[in-house]
Amino acid sequence: MHQHPQTVAVVIVSYNTVGLLRCCLAKLAGSTLPLRIVVVDNASTDGSTAMVRAEFPAVELIALAANVGFARGTNIGLATLGLIASGGERQGGMPPPSDNILILNPDTEVQPGAIESLVAFLAAHPRVGLVGPRLLNPDGTPQAAAFRFPTPLMTALDLFPPGEVLPGRLYGSWWHGRYPQERGERPFPIDHPLGACMLLRPEVIAQVGGLDEDYFMYSEEIAWCWRIRAAGWAIWQVPAARVVHVGGAATRQFRWRMLVALYHSRARFAATHYTPAQRLAHTVVVRAGMIRAVLRTWRGYARGRISRDELRAHLLAYGEISRSSLFAWPSKF
16 A cells, blocks of 8 residues: 655744755755645845745745744744644644644755654654654754753853863763764664754644744753653654754854853753753852852963953853853742
């Protein structure tokens, strides 16, 4: 009996990445599976929307009037597909628009066979609800793409880098949230992938809803995966699926603003998922890390390595991050 090919709906949220988005969409054309592609543009000013309309007329384009962030933008795409209601709430009683849902960053290049490998793995493993690929840097070297859920120790290793303050062997280790299995070629279970590329079953989204829109950027896929795991689904990485990821293409446009956004999101995750002891540890670690960062910044300024404007930007960012660490306490939300 002939079985119809698995269909895939792709949601891409873009912001001022016209060149990367063009390449991303062009690579998707190589898929052997039927794709329905939805691009949600966060009010780009670089001609992204005109490029999509002119060069990829089959792509469904949603041009927003403001930058609503990754989580809200993704939810708009999922709502367009009929998977969730507006705002990320679960949508009951609707038939899934596709057999699989691919959440993809515009700064990715899906390699031949990658989508097919992810789809095949989901089809063969009914308890797996989400899979991620092996991510590669543009030069072909491997990029970390499988992570454990955050802990205060992982934050400490970020703020007090191994080899500088803490023992160097901790970097990239299990304690730093990494999986040694990423050095191999066999699929393995993980807590969450990097959000640059995630393939999900539509029934998973129907069960847990969309992304938490209180995350403007960063950590939103971590909180989503936490809910997916809590609902009883497994999450795996499939190394046979290869995806090139440039990384940080949109976020580099607001370097210090995005650093603040990162730690604000981490504080929100701590508030909603950590124990009181872990929340206290998170706050202490972040504040100690910001004191270290401030001292290093003043030293850099005194030695002429950074300008007065850079000094001011650093200090404002570190002060805001220190204050945002208090958001790790639920009463602040």
